Amino acid sequence: MSVTLRPTQALRLWQQVALSEVEAGRPDLSMRQMAILLTVYLDPPPHTVRGLAARLGVTKPVITRALDTMGAMKLLTRRRDETDRRNVLVGRTVEGALYVERFGDVIIAAARELPL
Template sequence: MPVTLRPGQALGLWRSTLLAQVLADAPDLTTRQMAILLTIYLDPPPHTIRGLAAKLSVTKPVITRALDTMGELKLVSRHRDEADRRNVLVRRTVEGSLFVEGIGDIIIAKARDLPT
């Protein structure tokens, strides 16, 4: 069954999800970093810097900077592709999986609180 939200409801859901993240002292990711992270976790692997840059229409340095931050937070990891050493593979981590799953849980909980 499709979910129908008015723009104000959708924005309220987004705001309450962000606020829950702030109150939980979760990592403070930029919108771009979050888009990259969700692409890594929601799209099937493998993921490369080149592939992520193409998919998100940004440059490889943009992806690299975002991955630097997310790597420090242990949300993703990077490894050389043994089959083609020119490629860097971006992998999911346990910490990143829990972080992304937690966001999904927050969205579900906050959506239940929406007035009908």
Template sequence: MAQFPLTTWMQTLVDYVRSGEPDLTNRQMALLLLVHLTNGPHTVRGLARGLGVSKPVVTRALNRLGALGYLRRQRDESDRRNIFVLLTTEGAKFLEQFGRLIAVDRGQRIAA
């Protein structure tokens, strides 16, 4: 029974690879999920702290996720030195589709 979660995760990843969606690294996926699942506002510094990595690591992942249209940077209008990281509609769609893969592989049904 201990292998069930790993088998489910493997099947989800296989389904993800077959989906044709862009391949994301674990860091990129963790960053995307952190922005989506935790309360903002999100900054590079705060995200680096949350992941336990350096700011350049977050910046590289953010550059890739930004190029894919999943996350975007927005300057803080009240303090122009701050840059916030926001989930885009495209990023939310990607995570919804990924969540559906997980649910299907766990034998759950999700309404469209």
């Protein structure tokens, strides 16, 4: 499936999704937090703090701070890798999976409302 949007349409879609999330009182995730969340849920595991830092081009402490926030929201989990204790594995949760799926639904609904 291919979707063609003009830049203003793409921005309008992004605006509608953001407004929908704010109006619904959903958790405020930064762009970085959303990038981490979507990477963990859309890319095949395993995911590590080190790997996420490399993927996003940031430091491990930056990832750790984002994971602290998302862990408190129960969107992701962290645990030591038992086979290599230097690694911290980042895992999915039921709450996080539901959040990502619902977010996808919001994007689809907003896209359907775009003027042609």
